[in-house]
Amino acid sequence: MLMQKLFVGLSTLFMATAGFAKTHEIHMLNRGAGGNMVFDPAYLVIAPGDTVTFVPSSKGHNVETIKGMVPAGAKKFKSKYNKEFSVTLAAEGLYGVKCTPHYSQGMVALIQVGSPTNLKEIKALKKRGKAKLRLEPLLAQVQ
Numbered sequence: 001m002l003m004q005k006l007f008v009g010l011s012t013l014f015m016a017t018a019g020f021a022k023t024h025e026i027h028m029l030n031r032g033a034g035g036n037m038v039f040d041p042a043y044l045v046i047a048p049g050d051t052v053t054f055v056p057s058s059k060g061h062n063v064e065t066i067k068g069m070v071p072a073g074a075k076k077f078k079s080k081y082n083k084e085f086s087v088t089l090a091a092e093g094l095y096g097v098k099c100t101p102h103y104s105q106g107m108v109a110l111i112q113v114g115s116p117t118n119l120k121e122i123k124a125l126k127k128r129g130k131a132k133l134r135l136e137p138l139l140a141q142v143q
Contacts (some may be wrong), residue, residue, distance in 0.1 A: 023051045023086070026109060028061035028099060034134075037102040039063075039109035043138045046089065048114045053086040054079060061099045066108070068125050069096025071118050093117040094142065096135065106130030110138040 071093025079085030092114035099107035
């Protein structure tokens, strides 16, 4: 009887939580408000369990996690070129992402899922060139 009540309670909690999950879009652009080769928005705050869909609004883009810029226990991801890609992010923390062919041109974004548990580690990582120039103001926005 106790197990049944526990199962029903957990099932109800899971269904209620799943019902509140949202889907967010990030567009991959050759040119946007932030300049050439950008994600729009470049900084996004979401709740754990929300989904992010990356939309290649211009050709020649993909999305990939940046080495060392994912929370502990989170899985890395990489999309195919010119394909819409969705990922559900459950682990709290910061996810740094890049467009692989345009990373040297500073095409990066930062997604905050819940609490920024790995902010200190990401700030300590060595960053270069235009990616550094675009990541620093994004990190300054972390709440």
